[in-house]
Amino acid sequence: MSEQGVEVPRALAxxxxxxxxxxxxxxxxxxQDILIESFLSMGRVDHITMVMALHPAYLSCFLRTQHALxxxxxxxxxxxxxxxxxxxxxxxxxxxxVQQHSAGFLEAGGEESWLSGLQHAxxxxxxxxxxxxxxxxxxxxxxxxxxxELVCPGADPRWSLAELIHAVVLMAHAHSLCxxxxxxxxxxxxxxxxxxxxxLPSPIHPAxxxxxxxxxxxxxxxxxxxxxxxxxxxxxxxxxLQEEECTQEEMVTRFERERSESIPTxxxxxxxxxxxxxxxxxQEFRYEDFAPxxxxxxxxMRAQDYSWEDHGFSLVNRLLPDMGQLLDEKFQVVSNLTYNxxxxxxxxxxxxxxxxxxxxxxxxxxxxxxxxxYGSVNVLLERSLxxxxxxxxxxxxxxxxxxxxxxxxxxxQSEKVHANLIVMEARLQAALLYVLRAxxxxxx
Numbered sequence: 001m002s003e004q005g006v007e008v009p010r011a012l013a014x015x016x017x018x019x020x021x022x023x024x025x026x027x028x029x030x031x032q033d034i035l036i037e038s039f040l041s042m043g044r045v046d047h048i049t050m051v052m053a054l055h056p057a058y059l060s061c062f063l064r065t066q067h068a069l070x071x072x073x074x075x076x077x078x079x080x081x082x083x084x085x086x087x088x089x090x091x092x093x094x095x096x097x098v099q100q101h102s103a104g105f106l107e108a109g110g111e112e113s114w115l116s117g118l119q120h121a122x123x124x125x126x127x128x129x130x131x132x133x134x135x136x137x138x139x140x141x142x143x144x145x146x147x148x149e150l151v152c153p154g155a156d157p158r159w160s161l162a163e164l165i166h167a168v169v170l171m172a173h174a175h176s177l178c179x180x181x182x183x184x185x186x187x188x189x190x191x192x193x194x195x196x197x198x199x200l201p202s203p204i205h206p207a208x209x210x211x212x213x214x215x216x217x218x219x220x221x222x223x224x225x226x227x228x229x230x231x232x233x234x235x236x237x238x239x240x241l242q243e244e245e246c247t248q249e250e251m252v253t254r255f256e257r258e259r260s261e262s263i264p265t266x267x268x269x270x271x272x273x274x275x276x277x278x279x280x281x282x283q284e285f286r287y288e289d290f291a292p293x294x295x296x297x298x299x300x301m302r303a304q305d306y307s308w309e310d311h312g313f314s315l316v317n318r319l320l321p322d323m324g325q326l327l328d329e330k331f332q333v334v335s336n337l338t339y340n341x342x343x344x345x346x347x348x349x350x351x352x353x354x355x356x357x358x359x360x361x362x363x364x365x366x367x368x369x370x371x372x373x374y375g376s377v378n379v380l381l382e383r384s385l386x387x388x389x390x391x392x393x394x395x396x397x398x399x400x401x402x403x404x405x406x407x408x409x410x411x412x413q414s415e416k417v418h419a420n421l422i423v424m425e426a427r428l429q430a431a432l433l434y435v436l437r438a439x440x441x442x443x444x
């Protein structure tokens with residue numbers, strides 16, 4: 001075609017991720033079957049799927065849940081489902097998900113004008129905006145009043161409870177997926193804006209890959225990284241052997257200390273592309289700490305009072321059949337996912353580390369487990385990991401290559417993706433708990 005004078009685009013990125021070398025992801029292996037299955041169902045294997053394929057057991061649950069949310073029988077029309085995901089992804093300036101689901105929206109028969117601005121969408125979809133921004137940035141502020149405004153008999157237009165559950169699960173799913181896209185540095189697809197160019201590669205200026213940050217002293221880096229792993233292993237063993245009993249007051253104090261710790265995540269990006277901005281209302285509304293220092297914080301959600309296992313699961317399953325089951329399976333798989341290894345060590349029980357990660361994210365969202373000692377979080381999660389986790393869980397659009405490369409420097413890339421999956425699912429569950437609690441209160 002180029003000989004005929006036709007401009008031919010070429011992909012800008014080499015591989016699915018800007019942070020992870022392509023050779024780490026595109027390995028021949030047992031996960032090939034799921035990639036073939038994905039290709040046959042979607043007609044392509046997108047970059048998210050390729051990165052998640054480092055953990056095939058998780059990927060198969062994720063694909064099942066996403067397929068059910070977007071394609072299977074349910075209360076919302078298919079074009080609306082993709083549009084809700086587009087609206088949700090725009091909150092985190094995630095042009096990857098916005099473009100992917102804009103295409104899905106059009107394929108499902110959606111009205112193209114809706115994508116040129118929220119004002120063109122139906123009033124009923126626009127009425128989700130308040131819930132969308134709260135779910136994305138401060139879910140603890142959601143109350144039954146927000147639910148009432150959408151579903152009570154006088155609401156115009158009125159949402160049924162089944163429609164609303166479908167919409168909130170779609171939004172929370174999209175917000176957490178943005179965390180994964182930003183946290184793994186997922187590159188645009190070759191047919192996305194920003195994924196291709198018509199310019200020829202210049203032999204003088206080879207493309208700079210953000211995959212591997214340059215370090216002054218590579219040897220020192222390796223030694224420090226290896227030491228970090230040894231120290232972490234030792235701490236995990238000590239925690240497992242520890243028999244000290246804490247009082248309930250001390251447990252609460254440790255939780256509060258963890259929750260109000262100041263973790264800087266102040267990287268500010270340039271303005272996102274117009275295709276994202278025109279789909280965001282109230283752009284100034286962003287994440288704020290659950291408990292800013294010196295301010296009256298909202299009430300902590302105690303896991304005993306409202307949990308996924310005892311309350312959320314059954315509510316979702318009742319109003320959106322099978323979805324509770326699918327979400328529960330995904331939470332279980334990611335919580336129990338282990339290869340019994342850590343960096344260069346085999347036969348390691350990583351349970352305490354995985355639990356510390358999960359509970360730290362819930363702590364950032366103001367959710368406390370009475371029977372968990374939050375002192376463990378400080379022992380196991382060093383500061384660079386906390387910076388990464390908080391950035392990804394709370395404002396993923398500010399994740400950078402440096403934030404990704406600074407934590408767990410001696411771990412495998414698949415282990416860092418595993419950490420991403422835990423953040424993504426813990427964040428999803430935390431946001432769902434707040435909105436499901438509000439729906440439960442409305443239904444009483």
